[in-house]
Each structure stands twice: as structure tokens, then as C-alpha cells.
Amino acid sequence: MISDEELVRRTLSEGSHHFGVLIQRYADYLFGLGMRLTSGNKELAEDMSQQAFMKSYTYLKSFDPQKSFKHWLTGIAVNSFKDLMAKENQYSPLKDINEPSYTPHLEGNKDFFALIKPLTKEERLLFTLRFIYDYKMDEISDFLDMKSGTVKSKISRAMEKLK
């Protein structure tokens, strides 16, 4: 099996068709991450995954082959999720209108989504990365461009909420 780093090198030198292999390889992973971060919203999860792949291709030259591609892609996906949420909040005044315009079709492990429901979106993100994907505090702080101490305190606050 060709390594991710080799595929990145080939994409940069030979063309975007090599990137297709990377998309195939990480489509499920990013979709799963999206589903967990959006509490089972399939459409948003796909949007996040699509945006993450597009961004990763745009900034592929900045990828450091010494580091893991999956790790780098996760960072991009997390930021795509934040962008999507910011965009969603931009139109939040519409929620004040009583008429329901769109009801997302939710799927996945409903018990887990019910568990993390009391958390804010940021706390859900931190909780998922820490306890579902087992990322270390340093890695999470790297994804979110936050200090490690801040990540730690936010996660412990989230845990307090869940107890």
C-alpha cells in the first residue's frame, strides 16, 4: 500500500488524481468525525468532510511529510467544522422565527449524542477529540490553536457538566 506521504508527493508532482486515493482512504474517517461533531447531522458531516478535503488540497504544499497526514487532515477538519458553525451562527436570527424551515435528519448513536447534548459546541468538540479519538491534550491544542492548559480546563469543565 502506498503511504500517505508518497501520495501527497505524487499529487503535488503528477496531479490531483493521486489525491483521489487519499480521499477514498479518509472519507469514512472524516465523515465519522463530522457525524460526531454535528451530533449525527449527516448533511453537515458531509459538508465538513468536503470542505476539509478541498482545503487540504489547497494547502497541500504546506504539509510537512515528517508529520502524519491523518493528524494534519484532522486539524483541517476541526477548523472546517468551526467555520461551518460560525456560518450557521451568522444566520441564527432566523431561528427566532417560529416556522420550522429545515429539520436535519439525525443518525448514529443517539445515546452518545444525548450524553453530550448539555455541552457547548466547543466542549463537544474537545470531548470527542479527547475521549472518542483519544487525542492527547497537546495534539488537541495544536488542532485548535489553543494553549494546552486552556484545553485541559475546558475539558474538565465539560466533564463536570456531564457528571
Add this chain to the structure above:
Amino acid sequence: MNEMEVLVQKEKDTSYNQRNKDLFTFYILTLINQEGLKRRHKRNLIFVGLVSMIPALILLHEVEAITDSLLGTILNLSMPLLYNLSYSYLVCLLCLSFVVLYKRKSLF
């Protein structure tokens, strides 16, 4: 193991699959190529714009002469015309008012 740990473990064991992975890949690659084409097109447009400005830059030193001669021609043509028009208008107005007043017999 408390309830939270059980739920977390259950979620860890859950796998999510992107539907129509081939189609999804094809779609992303199409978007990527489209973006690339858009960027290339924009670059070409800027290049053509810059290149087409070169003749204008070469001609720039003669712009003053061209403007002067054009402006001169316009002024030479338009000023007598404007003068004649306003003069004729005034004459007509005077004649008309004379006729009107004469008909009302209020002038003399």
C-alpha cells in the same frame, strides 16, 4: 465502568461510512479541478490585461497632444455653434414678444 464510559466505548465501536464513496471522491476531484481551472483562468485574464496595457503605455507620451488636438477641434466646432444658437434664440424670442404685444395693441 460507569454509564458515561459505556456510552463512550459504544461510540468508539460505532463505525460511520461515507455513502457512495466513489461518487464522493469523483465529486471532490471535480471541484478541485474546477477550482484549479478558475485560478488558471483568472491568472490568464490578469496576464492578458497587463499585456494589453503595454500599447497604451507606449502611446501615453502622445496622449497630451491627442487630447489637445481633440479638445481644440471640439471647441472650434462647438463654440460658434453655441453662439449662433443662443443668438438666434434671443432674436426669435424678441420677435415673438413683439408680435404678441402688437396683436394685443398694448405696445403702441
